[in-house]
Amino acid sequence: LKLQxxxxxxxxxxxxxxxxxxxxxxxxxxxxxxxxxxxxxxxxNIVALLDELKVTDCDKSTGAMLYLTAAKVPEAHRTxxxxxxxxxxxxxxxxxxxxxxLTTLKKxxxxxxxxxxxxxxxxVSTEEITKAVSTMITxxxxxxTTQRYKFNQGKMLxxxxxxxxxxxxxxxxxxxxxxxxxxxxxxxxxADDEAALTKKPKDKxxxxxxxxxxxxVSTTFQSPDKDALIAGALGYSPVLLKDVASxxxxxxxxxxxxxxxxxxxxxxxxxxxxxxxxMQCVIKSKTLPDPLHKETTFALKGLIKEEKNAASNEGCxxxxxxxxxxxxIGDSSxxxxxxxxxxxxxxxxxxxxxxxxxxxxxxxVMRVRSFAMKAFRDHFYGKxxxxxxxPTMVQTQCEGGSSLFKLDFYGEExxxxxxxxxxxxxxxxxxxxxxxxxxxxxxxxxxxxxxxSEFTHVEAEYPFITFDDLLTRLEDLVVGVLGRLMDTCxxxxxxxxxxxxxxxxDDGTDSWxxxxxxxxxxxxxxxxxxxxxCRENNIYKDPETKEHFGDEDDIPDAPERAxxxxxxxxxxxxxxxTSMKSFYMKKVAGQPNLTESVDLLMPGVGEIIGGSxxxxxxxxxxxxxxxxxxxxxxxxxxxxxRKYGTTPHGGFGLGLERFLVWLCNxxxxxxxxxxxxxxxxxxxxxxxxx
Numbered sequence: 154l155k156l157q158x159x160x161x162x163x164x165x166x167x168x169x170x171x172x173x174x175x176x177x178x179x180x181x182x183x184x185x186x187x188x189x190x191x192x193x194x195x196x197x198n199i200v201a202l203l204d205e206l207k208v209t210d211c212d213k214s215t216g217a218m219l220y221l222t223a224a225k226v227p228e229a230h231r232t233x234x235x236x237x238x239x240x241x242x243x244x245x246x247x248x249x250x251x252x253x254x255l256t257t258l259k260k261x262x263x264x265x266x267x268x269x270x271x272x273x274x275x276x277v278s279t280e281e282i283t284k285a286v287s288t289m290i291t292x293x294x295x296x297x298t299t300q301r302y303k304f305n306q307g308k309m310l311x312x313x314x315x316x317x318x319x320x321x322x323x324x325x326x327x328x329x330x331x332x333x334x335x336x337x338x339x340x341x342x343x344a345d346d347e348a349a350l351t352k353k354p355k356d357k358x359x360x361x362x363x364x365x366x367x368x369x370v371s372t373t374f375q376s377p378d379k380d381a382l383i384a385g386a387l388g389y390s391p392v393l394l395k396d397v398a399s400x401x402x403x404x405x406x407x408x409x410x411x412x413x414x415x416x417x418x419x420x421x422x423x424x425x426x427x428x429x430x431x432m433q434c435v436i437k438s439k440t441l442p443d444p445l446h447k448e449t450t451f452a453l454k455g456l457i458k459e460e461k462n463a464a465s466n467e468g469c470x471x472x473x474x475x476x477x478x479x480x481x482i483g484d485s486s487x488x489x490x491x492x493x494x495x496x497x498x499x500x501x502x503x504x505x506x507x508x509x510x511x512x513x514x515x516x517x518v519m520r521v522r523s524f525a526m527k528a529f530r531d532h533f534y535g536k537x538x539x540x541x542x543x544p545t546m547v548q549t550q551c552e553g554g555s556s557l558f559k560l561d562f563y564g565e566e567x568x569x570x571x572x573x574x575x576x577x578x579x580x581x582x583x584x585x586x587x588x589x590x591x592x593x594x595x596x597x598x599x600x601x602x603x604x605x606s607e608f609t610h611v612e613a614e615y616p617f618i619t620f621d622d623l624l625t626r627l628e629d630l631v632v633g634v635l636g637r638l639m640d641t642c643x644x645x646x647x648x649x650x651x652x653x654x655x656x657x658x659d660d661g662t663d664s665w666x667x668x669x670x671x672x673x674x675x676x677x678x679x680x681x682x683x684x685x686x687c688r689e690n691n692i693y694k695d696p697e698t699k700e701h702f703g704d705e706d707d708i709p710d711a712p713e714r715a716x717x718x719x720x721x722x723x724x725x726x727x728x729x730x731t732s733m734k735s736f737y738m739k740k741v742a743g744q745p746n747l748t749e750s751v752d753l754l755m756p757g758v759g760e761i762i763g764g765s766x767x768x769x770x771x772x773x774x775x776x777x778x779x780x781x782x783x784x785x786x787x788x789x790x791x792x793x794x795r796k797y798g799t800t801p802h803g804g805f806g807l808g809l810e811r812f813l814v815w816l817c818n819x820x821x822x823x824x825x826x827x828x829x830x831x832x833x834x835x836x837x838x839x840x841x842x843x
Contacts, residue, residue, distance in 0.1 A: 172196060172200070175200065175203070175209075176199070178209060178210035178211075179203070179208065179210065179211050179213075179215070179216030179219060179220070180211065180212065180213030180214070180215070180216030180217060192839040193598075193839070194598060194600055194838060194839060195223065195224055195600075195839070198223040198224070198228075198231070199219070199220060199223040199224075201223075202219060202222065202223045202231055202232065202235050203219065205232050205235070206219075206232070206235045206236065206239050208239060211239075214244075214245060215238060215239070217245070218238045218243070218245060218248040219235060219238055219239075221248060221249075221252055222234050222235055222238065222248070222252065225252050225256055226251075226252055226255050226256065227255060227256070227258075227711060229262075229695070229696050229697055230255045230262065230696075234248075234251055234252075234255065237251070237273055237274075242273050242274045243271070243272070243273055244321065244323050245323075245324070246272075246314075246321060246322075246323075246324060247271055247272045247273060247275070247321055250270065250271040250272065251267070251271040251273070253823075254267060254270055254271055255267075256602075257820075257823060257826075258711070258715070260692075260715055260718065260719070261690075261691045261692060261693065261696065261715070262696050272320065272321035275321045276321075277318070277319065277321055277322040277323065279326060279330075281318070281319075281322075282319070282322050282323070282326055282327050282330055283330055285313060285316070285318060285319050285322075285327075286313065286327065286330045286331055286334055287334060289309060289312070289313055290309075290331075290334050290335065290338065293309070294338070297335060297338060297339070298338070298339070301339055301346055302335075302339065302342055302346045304335070306328075306331050306332065306335065309331055310324065310327055310328055310331060313327055313331075314327070379480040382406070382452045382454060382478055382479075382480040383452045383480050383482055385406050385452070385454075386406055386407075386408035386452035386453075386480075386482070387408075390406070391405070391406045391407055391408050391452075392405040392406065392407055393407075393427060393429045393430070394407060394409065394425065394426075394427045394429050394430035394431060394432045395429035395430040396429075397430075397432055397457055397470065397472050397474075398470060398472065400457045401457050401458065401459055401472060402456070402457065402458070403456070403457060404454065404455060404456050404457075404477070405454070405455075405457060405474075406452065406453070406454045407425065407427065407432070407434075407452075407453050407454075407474065408427060408450070408451065408452045408453070408482070409425040409426050409427030409428070409450070409451065410425070410426050410427070410448050410449070410450055410451075410511070411423050411424070411425065411426075411445070411446075411447055411448060411449045411450075411451060411485070412424040412425065412426040412431060412447070412448075412511075412513070413447060413466075414444075414445050414446070414447055414449075416441070416443060416444065416445060419437060419438070419439050420435065420436070420437060421435070421436040421438070421441050421445065422434075422435055423435075423436065423445075423451070424466055424468075424469060425451065425453065425474075426511075426516075428516075430468070430470070431466070431467075431468040431469045431470075431513075432463075432469060432470065432472060432473065432474060433460065433463040433466055433469050433472075433473040433474070434451075434453055434455070434473065434474040434476050435473055435474070435475055435476060436453075436476045436479055437476075438479070441479075442481075442484075444487065446484070446485040446486065446487050446489060447485060447489055447490075448485035448489060448511065449481055449483065449484055449485040450481070450482040450483035450485075451479060451480070451481060451482060452479070452480045452482055453474060453476050453478070453479050454476070454477055454478040454479075455474040455475050455476040455477045455478070456474065456475045456477070457472055457473075457474055458472065458473060458474075458475060459471060459472055460472060460473040467513050468513050468517075489508070492505045492508055493505050493508055493509060503829070503835070503840060504842075504843070506834055506835075506843060507834075507843055510833070514649070514824065514825070515830075517645045517648065517649060518649065518813070518817055518825060518830060518831055519833065520642055520645055521638070521642050521645050521646060521649070521813065521816070521817060522809070522813055522831055524637075524638055524641045524642040525634070525638060525809065525812070525813060525816075526590065526609075526809070527637075527641070528634045528637035528638050528641070529590060529611050529630075529634055529809075530590065531637060532630060532633045532634050532637065533588045533613065535633075536586070536629075537585075537586060538586040538587055538588045538613060539580075539584040539585070539586070539587050539588075540587070540588055540589060540590075541576075541577065541580045541584070541587050541588075541589055542589060542591065543570070543573040543576035543577065543580075543589055543591065544570070544576065545569060545570045545573075545591060545592060545593075545594075546560070546562060546567050546568075546569065546570070547567065547568055547569075547570045548562075548565070548566070548567050548568065548787055549568075549575065549787050549788055549791070550568065550571065550783075551570070551571045551572040551574060551575055551735065551737075552571040552572060552595070552735055556571065556595045556596050556597045557569075557571065557596055558594045558596045558606075569594035570591075570593055570594060571593055571594065571595060572593055572610060572612065572806055573589050573591055573593070573610065573612050574612055574614065574737075574804060574806065575737070575788075575791050577589060577612060577613070577614040577804060578614055578767065578791065578794055578802065578804075579790065579791070579794060580614070581614050581615070581616045581802060582616075582794070582798060585616060586613070586614070586615050586616070587613065587614055588611070588612060588613040588614075589610075589612055589613075590609065590610070590611050590612075590809075591609075591610060591612075592607050592608065592609060592610065593607075593608060593609075593610040593806075594606060594607050595608075597838070598838050599838060600837075600838055600839075601710050602814075602826055602827040602828065603710065603758060603759065603760075603808075603811055603814070603828055604828070604837065604838070605810060605828050605829070605832065605835060605836060605837050606836045606837050606838060606841075607836040608808055608809070608810050608828070609808075609809035609810065610806050610807070610808065610809070611806070611807040611808075611809055611812075612804065612805065612806045612807070613630075613804050613805060614767075614802060614803070614804035615802060615803060615804060616800050616801075616802040617800055617801065617802070618766075618801065618802065618803055619766075619801065620749040620751075620766050620803065622803075623751070623764060623765075623766065623803040623804075623805070624675075624677070624725055624727075624751060625674075627725075627751070627753060627762060627764065627805060628673045628674060628675055630807075631671065631723070631753070632670055632671065632673060635669055635670045635671075635816075636666075636670060638669075638816075639666035639669060639670070640666075643663075643666050643669075646669065646816060646817060647665070649817040649818075649819065649824065649825060650816065650817050650818060650819045650825070651819065652819050652820060652821060653668040653669050654668045656668075669816070671722065671723045675722075675723045675724060675725050675753070676720065676722055676723070676724040676725070677724070677725045677727060678720075678724060678725070678726055678727070679726070679727050679728040680726060680727070680728055680729045680730065680733075681704065681728070682726075683708060683716060683726050684702050684703075684704060684706070684708070686716055686719070686720075687701070687702050687708065687712060687716055688701050688702065690716075690719055692712045692715045692716055692719075693712070694706060694712070704730075705730040705732055705733065707733050710759060713754065713759045713760065714757070714758070714759045716754075717754045717755065717756050717757075717759060718756055718757075720756075721756060722756065723753065723754070723755055723756075724753075724754050725751050725752070725753055725754075726751065726752045726754055727749075727750065727751045728741060728747045728748065728749070728750065729747070729748055729750045729752075730746060730747060730748070731745065731746050731747065731748050732746075734748045734750050734765070735765075736777040736778065736780065736781040736783060737765075737767050737768055737774070737777065738750050738765040738766070738767065738768065739765065739766040739767055739768050739769070739773075739801075739803075740768075740773075748765060749765055749766040749803075750763075750764070750765035750766075751763070751764050751765065751805075752764075755811075755815040756815075757814075757815055757818060757820050757826075758811050758814050758815040758818075759811075760811070761807060761808055761811040761812050761815060762805050762806070762807045762808075763805065763806055764803065764804060764805025764806070765803060765804075765805075766801065766802070766803040767802055767803055767804070768795075769795060769799045769800060769801050769802060770795065770799070771792070771795035771796055771799070774792060774795055775792070808828075809831075810828040810831050810832060811828060813825075813831040814826065814827070814828055814830070814831060817831065
C-alpha cells in the first residue's frame with residue numbers, strides 16, 4: 154500500500170511537472186504556470202485548446218492570447234478564436250476585443266459581425282504606423298517642441314488608436330515609433346529635460362539671494378501637538394467626510410486614509426477616504442515625508458471651503474480642506490504599487506482582494522450591498538415576516554446530491570446547506586410568514602459569471618397562499634427593496650450604473666429613481682413559451698451544431714440570458730417540467746408533468762430568484778422521495794409537517810449577489826459583471842483564499 158501511495162504521488166508530481174513545462178513553452182512564467190496548474194478546470198481548458206490547435210510552443214504574445222481565450226471565452230467559441238490567433242489573424246488588441254465580444258454575447262453568434270467588430274484579419278503594417286505617427290507629430294509639433302519630453306506620449310498613442318486607420322494597429326510598435334520620432338524631432342534628452350522630468354530644481358549660482366524661509370503652516374511629524382491631534386481624531390468627535398457640506402467655513406478635524414497623493418514643491422494634494430466619503434485636502438508643508446505613499450493614515454485639522462474643481466476627483470464633493478495641522482497615524486509601504494495597479498489581472502485582484510477592496514468602485518459596491526441587506530430585512534419586517542436562523546450544517550439535501558459540500562460531523566457524514574428552505578417550512582406553523590438571510594453552498598465546478606461556491610441566500614416561506622399569491626409577493630419584494638435602495642444609496646447605484654437613466658429627462662427632481670424600478674406586473678411566460686421563443690429566434694441549445702432545445706430541456710446560462718435580452722424586461726418563467734425540478738415542488742393540478750414553479754429572470758444576469766409552491770400532501774411527498782430515490786428517514790422532521798396540520802404553502806430563494814450584479818452593472822462597460830465583484834471575499838471554484 155505504501156508503494157502504491159508513493160507511486161501515485163510520484164505520478165501526480167510528474168503530471169504537474171509536465172503541465173508546467175507545457176505552459177512554459179507558450180510563454181507563461183513560473184509563477185503563472187504554478188497558479189494555472191493548481192486550477193484543474195483552467196488547466197484542462199488550456200491543455201484541450203493547445204491539443205486541439207496542435208500547438209506545442211509559441212511566442213509569449215501568442216501564448217498570452219491563447220491563455221486568455223482558454224480562461225475567459227465560452228467553450229463553444231474557444232477553438233474558433235484560437236485558430237485565428239495561431240493563424241496570425243488577430244493581434245493582442247483584436248484578441249481583447251474578441252474576448253469581450255464573445256463573453257458578452259447576448260444573441261446568436263454571427264461570424265460576419267464578429268469579424269467586423271473585432272477586426273479579425275485586419276493587419277496594419279509598420280510602414281502605415283510610421284506614416285500615421287509622422288502625420289500626428291507634424292500636427293502637434295509646436296506643442297511637442299514647447300513641452301519637450303514632458304509631452305504626454307501615452308495620450309498621443311491613445312489619440313492615434315482612436316483613428317479608424319490605426320484602430321487595430323500593434324500598440325507596442327506604435328509606442329516605439331512615437332518615441333523614435335520624438336527623439337528625432339527634439340534630439341537627445343538634455344540635463345534640463347531630465348530635471349524637468351524628475352521635478353528636481355536646476356542648480357542655481359550662489360549669486361542668487363537666498364529665498365526667505367517659509368514658516369510651515371502645518372504641524373510637523375515631531376510636533377508636540379501630534380499626539381493631541383491624533384487623540385482628537387479618534388472616537389465620534391471628528392467630522393465624517395459624508396457630512397462636510399454642513400461644515401463649510403468652519404475649522405474641523407477629520408481622519409482617514411490617503412486614497413491618492415500628489416506632491417509638488419511645498420504642496421501636497423491628498424484625496425482622503427474615511428469609509429463614508431472622499432474629500433480633497435491641501436497641505437502646504439515642506440516637512441511631509443517625500444515620497445508620501447497611498448493609504449497612509451492621517452489626522453487632519455483645517456478649514457473647509459468650497460472648491461468646484463475638487464469635484465473632478467472621483468467620488469469627491471465640491472469642497473476641500475485647507476489643512477492647518479496634520480499628523481500621520483500610520484505609515485504605508487511603497488510596496489503597495491507592486492501589489493496592484495490599473496492593469497492587474499483578475500487572479501492578482503483576487504489574490505490581493507484585501508487591498509482591492511479599498512478601490513473606489515469596490516467600496517461603492519460594498520456600500521450598496523450593505524444597504525441591500527438592510528432593505529430586504531426592512532421589507533420583510535414591514536410585511537409582518539419574522540426572521541429565523543436555520544442551521545448551515547445539515548444531513549439532508551435540498552437541490553441534488555452532486556452539488557453538496559461534505560464534512561465529517563463528529564464521525565457522521567454531514568453537508569454544508571444548499572438552502573434553508575426545508576427548515577423555514579418548519580417555522581411557519583410557529584410564527585407564520587418567515588425569512589432568513591444566510592450563506593448557502595453549492596459544490597458546482599462552474600466558472601460562469603453568476604456562480605459562487607458560497608453565496609448569500611435571501612429565502613422566505615409563506616403559509617396559506619396560492620401560486621398567484623407567490624408571484625405577487627415576489628413582484629412586491631423586488632419593487633419594494635429597490636424603492637428603499639433608491640432612498641438610501643441611489644447616488645451610488647446611479648454612479649455605478651447610469652444606463653437605466655439614458656432616456657430620462659432632467660426635471661430638477663429625483664424622478665430619475667423611478668428609472669431603476671421595474672413596472673408591475675412583470676411579464677409572465679411558461680417554460681414551454683421560453684422553449685418556443687428560443688426556437689423562433691435561433692437561440693440554440695448547441696450553437697455549433699445549431700441544435701434546438703427539446704420540450705423538457707433546461708435552458709442554461711448563456712441562452713437564457715440571450716432570451717431575456719430579447720424580451721428586454723424582468724420576466725417570470727413558470728411551470729417547469731417535473732423532471733427538471735426538486736422533489737418538494739408541487740405539481741400543477743391535472744398536469745403531473747409540470748410544477749407550480751417560477752424563476753425571475755433579469756436582463757444582463759438571468760435568474761435571480763427561484764421559487765415554487767411546496768408539496769403539502771403527505772402521500773405525494775412520499776411518492777416524490779421514491780421517485781428521486783431518496784431515503785425518507787433523514788427527512789422525518791420535514792415529512793411531519795404534512796402529518797400534523799398541513800396547508801398549501803410556498804416560498805423562494807433570491808441570490809443576493811446576482812441581484813446586485815443586475816442592479817449595479819453598466820452593461821455598456823461591464824464594470825460589475827461578475828458575482829465575485831459584489832462579495833467581500835468571494836468563494837468560487839478554485840479559490841478559497843484570502
